[in-house]
C-alpha cells in the first residue's frame with residue numbers, strides 16, 4: 001500500500017498572498033483527511049512564504065493521519081520539529097532561498113551532520129526520512145547515517161517521463177531494490193501528478209508513501225479538492 005500525503009504548502013501560499021486567513025489551512029488539512037488523504041505534509045521554509053512556523057502547532061494538533069514536516073535541518077527547524085513532534089520528519093538539503101527542492105542529500109559529505117541530526121530526532125520518537133537521488137553509494141550512505149526511510153526526489157523522473165518512461169524510472173527501480181535490501185523504507189515526491197504517478201507506483205517495489213503538493217492543488221482548481229484526492233488515490237491502487 002502506498003500512502004498519499006498531501007503537501008499543503010501551496011494552500012498556505014494562497015492564504016499568505018492576502019494577509020487574511022482564507023483559505024483556512026486548518027480546515028483544508030482536516031478536509032484533505034476526510035476526503036481520503038493518508039497524511040499531511042508541510043515544508044516550512046526560512047522565509048515563511050508557504051507554511052509558517054506558527055502554523056505547525058495547530059496543524060499537528062488536528063492532524064489525525066500522518067503528519068510529516070519537511071525541511072532543511074537548521075537549529076530553528078529542529079527546535080520547531082522537536083517542540084511539535086510529527087510522525088515523520090523529512091530532511092531536505094535546501095538552500096534558504098531555494099524556489100523548490102531540486103536535489104537529494106550527499107550522504108557521504110554530510111555523514112556526521114546527518115547522523116547526529118537523525119539521532120536527535122529519533123530520540124524524540126520521530127521517524128526520519130531523507131530526500132535522495134537514486135544513486136547507489138548515496139543510498140548506502142543513507143543507511144550508514146541511520147535514516148529510517150529515503151524519499152526519492154522524483155523531479156528528473158517527471159521530466160523524462162513523457163519522452164521515455166521506462167528510462168525515466170529505471171534508476172529509481174534499481175535504487176529501490178538496493179534500499180529495500182538495506183531495510184530502508186521508500187517514500188517519493190516532487191512533480192508527481194495524475195499522469196506519471198501510477199507508472200511510478202507500479203514499478204517501484206514497496207513504495208510506502210508519496211507526498212504531492214503542486215500538481216494536486218493545481219488539479220483541485222479544476223476538479224475540486226475532494227474529487228482530486230480521490231483521483232490521486234485511484235492512481236495508487
Ligand code: PXP
Nearest residue numbers: 043101189190191211212213214
Ligand atoms: N518532497 C519534498 C522534499 C518537497 O520539497 C516537495 C515540494 O515542497 C515535495 C515533496 C512535493 O513536490 P510537489 O509540490 O512538486 O508535489
